[in-house]
Amino acid sequence: VHLIRDRLLGEIEALYKERLDYFVQVARAITGDGERAREAVQDAFAAVVRSRHTFRGTGPLEAWVWRAVVNAARKANRRPVVELHEARSDLHEQSLVRSDLAPQLAILPERQRLVVFLRYYADLDYSTIASALEIEVGTVGATLAAAHRTLRKSLQEEVER
Amino acid sequence: MIDVEPWIRDELERLAPFEAVERDWADALERSEQLAPRRDRKGLYRRRRLAIVVPIAALVLVGLVLLPTQLADRGHIGIVDRALAAVSGGPVLHAVLRIDTAEGWISPSGHPRFTTLNLSTGHERVVETTTEIWFDEERHTLHTTTTVNGAVQFDQLVTPSFSRSNLNRRDKPGMSATADVGLVASMTGYKEALASGRARIAGRGRFRGHEVIWIRFEQKSGVAEEVAVDERTYRALYLRAVCPRCTSRPATYAIVSLGGVSRAGADFARPVAPPASNGRYGNTETRAIPLRAASKLLRVQALWSGPEVAGIKLSLVQFVNNSRHSSLPITKRNVVGRGFGIRAIYGADVQANGGYRVPPGRPYVGVDETTSFRYGTGNFANRGGRFAETVAGAPVPMWPEIALSMTDRALWTAQTHRGQLWIEIDASSRALVVAAAKSLVSIRR
Numbered sequence: 001v002h003l004i005r006d007r008l009l010g011e012i013e014a015l016y017k018e019r020l021d022y023f024v025q026v027a028r029a030i031t032g033d034g035e036r037a038r039e040a041v042q043d044a045f046a047a048v049v050r051s052r053h054t055f056r057g058t059g060p061l062e063a064w065v066w067r068a069v070v071n072a073a074r075k076a077n078r079r080p081v082v083e084l085h086e087a088r089s090d091l092h093e094q095s096l097v098r099s100d101l102a103p104q105l106a107i108l109p110e111r112q113r114l115v116v117f118l119r120y121y122a123d124l125d126y127s128t129i130a131s132a133l134e135i136e137v138g139t140v141g142a143t144l145a146a147a148h149r150t151l152r153k154s155l156q157e158e159v160e161r
Numbered sequence: 162m163i164d165v166e167p168w169i170r171d172e173l174e175r176l177a178p179f180e181a182v183e184r185d186w187a188d189a190l191e192r193s194e195q196l197a198p199r200r201d202r203k204g205l206y207r208r209r210r211l212a213i214v215v216p217i218a219a220l221v222l223v224g225l226v227l228l229p230t231q232l233a234d235r236g237h238i239g240i241v242d243r244a245l246a247a248v249s250g251g252p253v254l255h256a257v258l259r260i261d262t263a264e265g266w267i268s269p270s271g272h273p274r275f276t277t278l279n280l281s282t283g284h285e286r287v288v289e290t291t292t293e294i295w296f297d298e299e300r301h302t303l304h305t306t307t308t309v310n311g312a313v314q315f316d317q318l319v320t321p322s323f324s325r326s327n328l329n330r331r332d333k334p335g336m337s338a339t340a341d342v343g344l345v346a347s348m349t350g351y352k353e354a355l356a357s358g359r360a361r362i363a364g365r366g367r368f369r370g371h372e373v374i375w376i377r378f379e380q381k382s383g384v385a386e387e388v389a390v391d392e393r394t395y396r397a398l399y400l401r402a403v404c405p406r407c408t409s410r411p412a413t414y415a416i417v418s419l420g421g422v423s424r425a426g427a428d429f430a431r432p433v434a435p436p437a438s439n440g441r442y443g444n445t446e447t448r449a450i451p452l453r454a455a456s457k458l459l460r461v462q463a464l465w466s467g468p469e470v471a472g473i474k475l476s477l478v479q480f481v482n483n484s485r486h487s488s489l490p491i492t493k494r495n496v497v498g499r500g501f502g503i504r505a506i507y508g509a510d511v512q513a514n515g516g517y518r519v520p521p522g523r524p525y526v527g528v529d530e531t532t533s534f535r536y537g538t539g540n541f542a543n544r545g546g547r548f549a550e551t552v553a554g555a556p557v558p559m560w561p562e563i564a565l566s567m568t569d570r571a572l573w574t575a576q577t578h579r580g581q582l583w584i585e586i587d588a589s590s591r592a593l594v595v596a597a598a599k600s601l602v603s604i605r606r
Contacts, residue, residue: 013186016184016186016189017184017186018334018335018336019336020182020184021179021180021181021182021333021334022179022333024180024182025177025178025179025180026177028177029173029176029177038182042185042188042189042192043192045189045192045193046189046190046191046192046193046195046196047193047196049189049190049193050193050196101168101169101172101173101175101176102172102176105176116169116173117173119328120169120170120173120328121173121177123317123324123326123328123329123333125292125305125307125315125317126290126307126314126315127260127292137260137290138274138275141274141275141290141309141553141554142274142275142566142567142568142569145540145552145553145554145566145568146568146569146572148166148169148540148552149540149552149568151168151169152540
C-alpha cells in the first residue's frame with residue numbers, strides 16, 4: 001500500500017507540473033480572481049496529496065484531481081463570474097448585440113457552467129468530465145447541450161416587430 | 162443559427178486567457194503537511210475501522226489467490242494464457258471502446274436521453290458514443306477521439322512537446338502521456354497483467370448475451386478493473402471498474418477492439434483546428450405572421466403539425482430572420498450570413514407585442530424549420546457550418562428518422578432533415594414531441 005501511495009504521489013506531482021496552467025485557468029473562471037484561483041489550486045493539490053490513499057481508481061487520476069480543484073475553487077468563490085464582465089463592460093457599450101459570454105455564463109445553472117469550463121478550458125472528454133463532477137456520462141452530454149442551447153439563445157438579440 | 166462552439170471558445174479565452182503559471186510543488190506539499198492534525202483524527206477512526214475491515218479483506222484476498230488454483234484444478238488453467246494470446250502485439254496500443262448507452266443515458270421517465278427513432282418502422286436505437294485510443298507508451302504519446310454516431314466530437318493529441326485538440330485553435334503545452342491517463346491505464350494494465358500473471362479469474366457467467374469469464378486486474382492505483390473475455394474465443398469484450406462503494410455505478414465499456422499495432426499503422430494525426438467563428442455579432446428579428454404566409458417567406462414549402470397536437474392548439478406562427486455580422490455597428494454591409502426560419506408554437510399565451518409565453522408546467526410544442534442549419538432557427542450545433550449536428554452531437558438523420566434528445570426534465574427535442582428543411586421540434590414531453598413529428602404536413606397556401 002505504501003508503494004502504491006508513493007507512486008500516486010509521483011503521478012500527482014507530474015499532473016501538477018504538466019497541467020497546472022489549466023487547473024488555474026478553470027479555477028480563475030470559477031472564482032473570477034487570479035490570486036484566489038492560484039490559492040484554490042494549491043489547496044486542492046494539498047488536499048489531494050493528503051487524501052491520495054482514498055483514490056478509488058474508478059476513473060482517471062486527473063479527473064479525481066479536477067474534482068478537488070473545482071470544489072476548492074467553488075469554495076473560494078465569493079465573487080461571481082459576472083464581475084469579469086463588469087470589469088470590461090466598456091468594450092461593447094455602444095452595441096445592442098449581446099456578445100459577451102460572462103453575464104450569460106453567470107445565469108447558467110452551476111453544473112452547466114462547470115461542464116462548459118471543463119470542456120473548453122481543460123479540453124476534457126465526456127467521461128473525464130463525468131468523473132470530475134461525479135455525474136453520469138450521459139448527463140454531461142445533456143448538460144452541455146442545455147448550456148449550448150441557453151448560450152445560443154442569449155447570444156441572439158431578439159428584435160420583435 | 163449561430164456557431165456557438167467557436168463563440169464560446171473565443172469568449173472563454175478572453176474571459177480567462179491561458180497563462181503560464183509558476184510551479185510551486187513544495188508549497189503544495191507543505192500545505193498538505195499542515196492538514197496533518199485533521200488527518201490524524203481521521204487516522205484514529207480509520208485504525209478502528211481497519212480492525213474490522215482487515216479480516217474481511219484478508220478473506221477476499223485469500224479467495225482471489227485460491228480461485229485460480231481451484232479453477233485450474235477443474236481444467237481452467239489456460240484461460241489467462243489464452244486471453245493473452247488473443248491480444249495481438251505491437252508497440253502502439255490501439256483500443257476502440259463503446260460506452261453502453263443503456264447505462265447513464267436514461268431520462269427520469271425511463272427513456273434513453275439520446276436516440277434515433279424511425280417514424281415509419283418504429284425502430285429506435287440509442288446514440289452510440291465510441292472512444293478510440295492510440296497510445297505509444299515509449300514515446301508518451303496519446304491520441305484520443307470520441308465520436309457520437311460517427312461524428313467526431315473530441316479529438317486530442319497529447320505529446321511531450323505539445324498537446325492539441327479540435328476544441329482549440331492553438332497548441333497547448335505538452336505533457337508526457339502515461340499509462341494512467343484515462344482508460345489507457347486499464348488497457349495497458351490489462352495486457353501487462355496478463356503477461357505478468359497479475360490477472361486473476363473473478364468469475365464467469367452470461368453478460369449481455371455473451372458467455373464470459375471475468376478476469377480481474379489490480380490497477381496501478383491499487384483498485385481492481387475487470388475485463389470480460391468470451392468463454393470460447395477469449396477475446397476481450399467488456400471493461401468495468403470494481404467499486405462497491407461508489408454512489409453511481411461505474412460505466413461498463415464494450416471493447417470493440419483491443420491490440421497492439423506497429424507505429425506505421427498507428428494514427429497520431431494532428432487534430433484539425435476548429436474553424437473561426439462565423440461572425441461574432443448576431444441579430445434576430447422575429448415577427449408574428451399569418452400561417453398562409455409561411456411558405457412564401459421561407460421560400461420553400463413550409464410544414465406544420467396541424468391545427469393542434471394532442472389537443473394542444475396552435476397559438477401563433479412567427480417568421481425569424483437571423484443574420485451574423487463581422488463587426489459593429491450592425492449594417493447590411495457587414496453581413497456574413499443570413500438564415501430564415503418559421504416557428505409554429507402550440508399551447509402558448511400570445512402577447513400583445515406579437516411574442517409568446519408558456520406558463521411553467523403547461524404542455525407546449527414548438528416547431529422550428531429553416532433552410533439554413535448554419536444561420537436559421539433551431540439548435541443544429543454545426544461545426545463552422547461543415548455539417549449539422551443534433552444537440553447530442555450526432556449527425557442529423559434524414560426523414561423519416563428523427564433524433565430524440567432530452568436536455569432538461571421537461572424539454573424534449575426532435576431534429577431531422579426533410580427535403581430542403583432542417584426541422585427541430587421542442588416539446589414538454591417525449592410523447593408530445595413524437596406526436597408533433599408524426600403529424601408534420603405541408604401548410605396549404
